[in-house]
Amino acid sequence: MDHEIMRHLADTWGLVLLVLMFVGAVGFLFRPGARKYYRDCSRIPLADDRRPKQ
Template sequence: MDHEIARHLADTWGLVLLVLMFLAAVGFLFRPGAKSYYRKCGHIPLSDDERPKS
């Protein structure tokens, strides 16, 4: 395999792979039932369960 063939494969199939990975990540984030989990995680920095030691 020479450099031109490797470059062509990386240009075409590399782009397809990255797009599929992006769509999988977006699909995972917006799956049904995930809203309550991410809302709960979003409120973690705002909770004052422990007071800082001074």
């Protein structure tokens, strides 16, 4: 394979691969049931660590 063929493959299929990865990541973040997990994660910095655990 010469440089031009590799560049053509990277330009076309590389773009397709990156778009599919982006769509997959967005789909993973907005999947049903993820809201509670991310809401809990967003509250971690606000948790009071000085309280004794019961």
